[in-house]
Amino acid sequence: xxxxxxxxxxxxxxxxxxxxxxxxxxxxxxxxxxxxxxxxxxxxxxxxxxxxxxxxxxxxxxxxxxxxxxxxxxxxxxxxxxxxxxxxxxxxxxxxxxxxxxxxxxxxxxxxxxxxxxxxxxxxxxxxxxxxxxxxxxxxxxxxxxxxxxxxxxxxxxxxxxxxxxxxxxxxxxxxxxxxxxxxxxxxxxxxxxxxxxxxxxxxxxxxxxxxxxxxxxxxxxxxxxxxxxxxxxxxxxxxxxxxxxxxxxxxxxxxxxxxxxxxxxxxxxxxxxxxxxxxxxxxxxxxxxxxxxxxxxxxxxxxxxxxxxxxxxxxxxxxxxxxxxxxxxxxxxxxxxxxxxxxxxxxxxxxxxxxxxxxxxxxxxxxxxxxxxxxxxxxxxxxxxxxxxxxxxxxxxxxxxxxxxxxxxxxxxxxxxxxxxxxxxxxxxxxxxxxxxxxxxxxxxxxxxxxxxxxxxxxxxxxxxxxxxxxxxxxxxxxxxxxxxxxxxxxxxxxxxxx
Amino acid sequence: xxxxxxxxxxxxxxxxxxxxxxxxxxxxxxxxxxxxxxxxxxxxxxxxxxxxxxxxxxxxxxxxxxxxxxxxxxxxxxxxxxxxxxxxxxxxxxxxxxxxxxxxxxxxxxxxxxxxxxxxxxxxxxxxxxxxxxxxxxxxxxxxxxxxxxxxxxxxxxxxxxxxxxxxxxxxxxxxxxxxxxxxxxxxxxxxxxxxxxxxxxxxxxxxxxxxxxxxxxxxxxxxxxxxxxxxxxxxxxxxxxxxxxxxxxxxxxxxxxxxxxxxxxxxxxxxxxxxxxxxxxxxxxxxxxxxxxxxxxxxxxxxxxxxxxxxxxxxxxxxxxxxxxxxxxxxxxxxxxxxxxxxxxxxxxxxxxxxxxxxxxxxxxxxxxxxxxxxxxxxxxxxxxxxxxxxxxxxxxxxxxxxxxxxxxxxxxxxxxxxxxxxxxxxxxxxxxxxxxxxxxxxxxxxxxxxxxxxxxxxxxxxxxxxxxxxxxxxxxxxxxxxxxxxxxxxxxxx
Numbered sequence: 004x005x006x007x008x009x010x011x012x013x014x015x016x017x018x019x020x021x022x023x024x025x026x027x028x029x030x031x032x033x034x035x036x037x038x039x040x041x042x043x044x045x046x047x048x049x050x051x052x053x054x055x056x057x058x059x060x061x062x063x064x065x066x067x068x069x070x071x072x073x074x075x076x077x078x079x080x081x082x083x084x085x086x087x088x089x090x091x092x093x094x095x096x097x098x099x100x101x102x103x104x105x106x107x108x109x110x111x112x113x114x115x116x117x118x119x120x121x122x123x124x125x126x127x128x129x130x131x132x133x134x135x136x137x138x139x140x141x142x143x144x145x146x147x148x149x150x151x152x153x154x155x156x157x158x159x160x161x162x163x164x165x166x167x168x169x170x171x172x173x174x175x176x177x178x179x180x181x182x183x184x185x186x187x188x189x190x191x192x193x194x195x196x197x198x199x200x201x202x203x204x205x206x207x208x209x210x211x212x213x214x215x216x217x218x219x220x221x222x223x224x225x226x227x228x229x230x231x232x233x234x235x236x237x238x239x240x241x242x243x244x245x246x247x248x249x250x251x252x253x254x255x256x257x258x259x260x261x262x263x264x265x266x267x268x269x270x271x272x273x274x275x276x277x278x279x280x281x282x283x284x285x286x287x288x289x290x291x292x293x294x295x296x297x298x299x300x301x302x303x304x305x306x307x308x309x310x311x312x313x314x315x316x317x318x319x320x321x322x323x324x325x326x327x328x329x330x331x332x333x334x335x336x337x338x339x340x341x342x343x344x345x346x347x348x349x350x351x352x353x354x355x356x357x358x359x360x361x362x363x364x365x366x367x368x369x370x371x372x373x374x375x376x377x378x379x380x381x382x383x384x385x386x387x388x389x390x391x392x393x394x395x396x397x398x399x400x401x402x403x404x405x406x407x408x409x410x411x412x413x414x415x416x417x418x419x420x421x422x423x424x425x426x427x428x429x430x431x432x433x434x435x436x437x438x439x440x441x442x443x444x445x446x447x448x449x450x451x452x453x454x455x456x457x458x459x460x461x462x463x464x465x466x467x468x469x470x471x472x473x474x475x476x477x478x479x480x481x482x483x484x485x486x487x488x489x490x491x492x493x494x495x496x497x498x499x500x501x502x503x
Numbered sequence: 504x505x506x507x508x509x510x511x512x513x514x515x516x517x518x519x520x521x522x523x524x525x526x527x528x529x530x531x532x533x534x535x536x537x538x539x540x541x542x543x544x545x546x547x548x549x550x551x552x553x554x555x556x557x558x559x560x561x562x563x564x565x566x567x568x569x570x571x572x573x574x575x576x577x578x579x580x581x582x583x584x585x586x587x588x589x590x591x592x593x594x595x596x597x598x599x600x601x602x603x604x605x606x607x608x609x610x611x612x613x614x615x616x617x618x619x620x621x622x623x624x625x626x627x628x629x630x631x632x633x634x635x636x637x638x639x640x641x642x643x644x645x646x647x648x649x650x651x652x653x654x655x656x657x658x659x660x661x662x663x664x665x666x667x668x669x670x671x672x673x674x675x676x677x678x679x680x681x682x683x684x685x686x687x688x689x690x691x692x693x694x695x696x697x698x699x700x701x702x703x704x705x706x707x708x709x710x711x712x713x714x715x716x717x718x719x720x721x722x723x724x725x726x727x728x729x730x731x732x733x734x735x736x737x738x739x740x741x742x743x744x745x746x747x748x749x750x751x752x753x754x755x756x757x758x759x760x761x762x763x764x765x766x767x768x769x770x771x772x773x774x775x776x777x778x779x780x781x782x783x784x785x786x787x788x789x790x791x792x793x794x795x796x797x798x799x800x801x802x803x804x805x806x807x808x809x810x811x812x813x814x815x816x817x818x819x820x821x822x823x824x825x826x827x828x829x830x831x832x833x834x835x836x837x838x839x840x841x842x843x844x845x846x847x848x849x850x851x852x853x854x855x856x857x858x859x860x861x862x863x864x865x866x867x868x869x870x871x872x873x874x875x876x877x878x879x880x881x882x883x884x885x886x887x888x889x890x891x892x893x894x895x896x897x898x899x900x901x902x903x904x905x906x907x908x909x910x911x912x913x914x915x916x917x918x919x920x921x922x923x924x925x926x927x928x929x930x931x932x933x934x935x936x937x938x939x940x941x942x943x944x945x946x947x948x949x950x951x952x953x954x955x956x957x958x959x960x961x962x963x964x965x966x967x968x969x970x971x972x973x974x975x976x977x978x979x980x981x982x983x984x985x986x987x988x989x990x991x992x993x994x995x996x997x998x999x
Contacts, residue, residue, distance in 0.1 A: 198506055198510075469506075469509055473509055477516060477517060477520070481520055484521075484656070485661075490656075490658050
């Protein structure tokens with residue numbers, strides 16, 4: 004069940020009602036049942052996969068945890084073996100369900116290139132939603148146990164809930180044991196009904212729904228039209244399509260995360276904020292501190308640093324950065340376009356690092372005031388352009404299409420398109436386009452406020468007069484109900500990141 | 504405590520907003536969803552004849568004629584292109600509050616073989632029902648993925664671009680016209696269908712879809728269980744051999760189940776007096792003349808033997824009186840709109856208190872007292888109370904309502920506009936505009952605007968009379984009298 008489905012709108016209040024009423028001791032069991040029901044609503048068989056991941060990481064972590072108690076670490080090999088078993092088991096499942104066919108296609112393509120017949124087989128599995136998320140979450144926990152950063156969880160049901168907690172199960176945030184698991188251990192201490200907490204949680208959920216249902220799904224209409232017809236569209240249309248894709252993917256993913264954070268917040272759990280106004284980033288490196296934060300920190304802590312990070316010289320550092328970004332790209336999808344997308348971001352960061360000192364010297368030489376707001380705006384604009392260019396590879400069906408798309412942007416420039424009405428032909432009528440533009444403007448205003456005040460949406464409302472928050476929430480609710488892209492007129496847009 | 508009050512107030516405002524949204528956004532199609540509102544408003548057990556089926560039924564079974572001539576209470580509970588499965592659910596729902604003695608079911612939808620209708624018609628044929636098990640079953644039978652249609656808000660929430668003034672008032676903004684609506688609706692146009700006709704030679708049988716066949720059988724059973732005399736009809740339309748072969752197959756089912764079936768395409772062709780050159784509005788539907796003929800025939804040959812009481816004059820049946828009055832009104836308007844005899848036109852205008860007449864004249868004209876047409880036009884103006892006796896034309900504008908001159912002006916000032924509210928949904932204006940639309944032109948003319956749209960022809964030296972009817976809430980006619988060319992006619996704005 005998706006967050007923007009009627010099923011969830013009935014499921015969540017029902018879960019809450021029982022959650023508020025049952026004894027504190029069994030609340031986590033109720034949440035576990037609800038989480039498995041949530042996941043099985045996609046496909047009952049998925050429960051087996053998540054259970055497998057849960058069991059294997061639970062057992063391996065338990066074993067590692069028991070062996071961790073040896074101060075001389077005499078069982079280092081056994082500990083490592085357990086870690087490897089846990090990693091291999093989970094990554095194997097991930098590989099089979101997500102990457103097997105991609106690998107087969109790639110091998111066959113290489114064979115074909117050399118004049119051989121394809122030999123690699125393919126499998127007919129449907130990609131289970133959220134498998135990349137909960138696999139990484141479970142692996143992160145197991146690695147934390149191995150490193151001694153967190154004790155092994157002995158309660159299997161509590162651990163199972165950590166892996167399957169429904170608000171963040173299918174599209175993150177990817178939680179760390181230090182955050183979510185420790186809260187689950189203290190679930191009995193959570194006051195069931197806290198007015199302010201619940202209102203704040205609903206506020207965040209509402210904002211998430213606005214981003215997803217009003218902005219992202221509406222922007223998708225233009226994006227789909229442009230990317231389905233790129234070969235006969237002019238430069239401006241292609242640029243707009245790319246810009247709206249940036250809006251779409253941000254609002255889709257950040258919207259989902261907001262609903263997840265809000266839903267968890269209603270129940271008394273604090274999930275990690277996954278987005279912090281990413282399009283105001285002043286560099287690509289800054290972008291990755293603001294975008295899908297939990298994934299980038301996961302890769303930092305479990306891939307980049309173990310590879311050596313920046314501790315082994317510049318060349319190794321850049322290699323590690325590239326490898327991390329390439330893997331991050333691959334994590335997003337089983338297609339070379341995602342790998343290239345990741346690689347582009349890697350190159351951006353490498354280039355950014357290489358040119359950092361020369362740029363600083365240049366700024367000093369020419370007396371550029373790097374603290375000026377206009378300079379930061381310029382940097383943010385350039386960063387947005389770089390990120391948006393990379394998004395083309397993320398969205399395009401193939402690398403060749405992405406390259407031709409980009410080439411066409413520069414070869415089919417027609418400034419008259421701004422005034423000759425062709426912009427009205429982007430798959431959306433004028434009224435819907437106006438609604439989209441106004442919604443994006445509202446989004447920018449809220450994001451600017453969040454950035455300036457360094458506070459999340461719910462906290463922005465908290466410190467206003469008593470009447471202000473209900474009025475804002477009512478307006479947002481009615482905007483979602485009236486202008487939301489759902490129902491007969493619109494194709495429901497599944498959250499983009501679900502396919503990961 | 505303050506927070507609790509704030510929360511309660513917020514929820515109340517939310518509930519009020521959702522209620523307002525429901526009343527304004529919900530679908531109000533006259534050919535389907537609105538019909539249910541009118542049906543539910545009827546006193547229980549007052550309908551003796553229930554019309555079922557598609558638009559073929561509701562444009563043929565004239566409920567006003569049945570009441571006016573025979574005192575029979577009828578209601579056409581139908582929907583556009585309504586699949587037979589939906590007809591079953593309509594019938595079942597109707598039986599919750601009514602006990603009709605006769606159900607007249609037209610079989611046109613047996614010719615529609617789609618497994619599921621298109622979504623628009625699906626919504627039209629399910630959403631008018633009150634939420635109930637019947638409605639959910641109807642939705643399940645109508646849509647391939649029915650769950651998203653259980654909640655109408657999912658479909659109507661995006662109507663913000665289609666909302667009209669009618670959405671914000673009860674009875675589609677016209678209480679006199681729609682409050683007592685009995686489901687009958689027809690067009691007044693005429694289309695020659697002489698190329699269609701008798702299909703008696705068509706004796707083949709076309710297999711029915713399983714879904715349609717089962718639905719028909721279910722209706723037959725339902726009628727028997729509820730002691731309703733079910734009569735199957737093959738109402739006249741521009742049919743082909745395919746349609747007749749479907750009807751032949753239906754005839755077998757009818758005979759096997761002891762249900763009478765009147766096939767007007769073949770067995771009863773010619774008996775009703777339906778003229779295929781003049782009695783149809785389009786290929787699928789009878790017009791006003793055709794509906795009267797078929798309704799009279801149905802009463803004289805079918806209903807008369809069903810012991811239907813006449814309820815005329817009885818208390819509790821006043822809504823049928825009012826519905827019949829609307830039909831009379833529509834007929835009168837039709838007569839006016841098709842009247843080509845100017846003196847008769849004058850007569851129809853003069854005695855009607857529900858007409859608002861807007862008159863404009865342009866340019867100075869001469870006088871020819873020996874011209875019959877002109878005399879007729881003077882009669883018109885006198886009937887309206889605006890003839891000045893001197894019989895000299897000039898620029899001017901008049902608004903006459905219920906025989907009283909409410910406004911008159913020489914209308915010589917360029918750009919002048921006199922607005923006038925016709926109803927809560929429509930307004931009119933007398934305006935002096937530049938001829939040909941050129942703002943810099945020095946020639947101006949007087950015109951009538953209805954909801955901002957020019958309804959006259961833009962001719963000079965011409966008198967225009969626009970007639971608005973407050974009962975049907977519509978402009979029913981605009982005529983012109985060119986006092987230089989001495990011509991009279993109806994303005995067809997498309998041609999002008």
